[in-house]
Amino acid sequence: MSQSPPQPLTPDEEALVRSLARIIYALPRALDTDLVREQHMPLIEYLTLMHLSEAPGRQLRMSDLATICELSVSGMTRVVQRLEKQGIVRRVRSEEDARGWNAVLTDSGFARLREAWPTNLASVRRHFLDHMGGLDIRTLAAALEKVAT
Template identity: 65%
Template sequence: MTSRAEASADAVRPLTAEEEAVVRSLPCLVYALPRAIDADMMREQRLSNTEYLTMMHLSEAPGRQLRMGELANACEMSLSGTTRVVQRLESEGFIQRVRCDRDGRSWHAALTDAGLARLEEAWPTNLAAVRRHFLDHLKGIDLAKLATALQNVAG
């Protein structure tokens, strides 16, 4: 068991060169990766990555529908941002909003058959972009350990 003083001393220990490189690269990754994938999706599919991810989360949900708040959480977006994305996708016929059966007050976003077909059409582009911009750069790294570490950091 470490004492509070030992833990405090460890917290102020300078970063190694490798630690510094990882810490400094994270903001770039968080910013650049979604933009690169989004650019490929827009160029090849005329569909933003946010729209793709919205439909993906709905496709994986029971009955292909989620409460708007649940969808916002799944997409790591605000409720108002999610509402705007859902409205765009609804105007294309890919999503429809339906009243919640249980309380009649809240709304669900539901993926339509056309939305599922559009998602399946866009999937190869998204997969290629994810591989090209991210996974191909991780050759030789233990991805299971990396996934666990990233999940631990995300909390």
């Protein structure tokens, strides 16, 4: 049985695909620029603190944190080392596996996240959500989640 050839994209589909390809790079850069300018905190550090704050006990295995943040384990190790020097994250041996390490958000790290949160929120609204007027955000979020998984 032969498959039918793929259908060309409509102009609207083409515009959507091209816009998505651009936003994948442009949005994180814009958020990072705002966070660095106003908080002296790169987006990857903000995301690291955010994910740790949402985890049980404010800690995650380093490899899991790397996956959530879309980094290699070595890349996440470098981020966590920078945050450790600031006293906002610490690393502890995993209780489940003595060979593994967990990153733990400290109280000062949680305070730092709360300090940076308004900048991130304003940036997300300005660069993304303010442009979604009239769209069904729930449906859009569900569709993008399907694509991501």
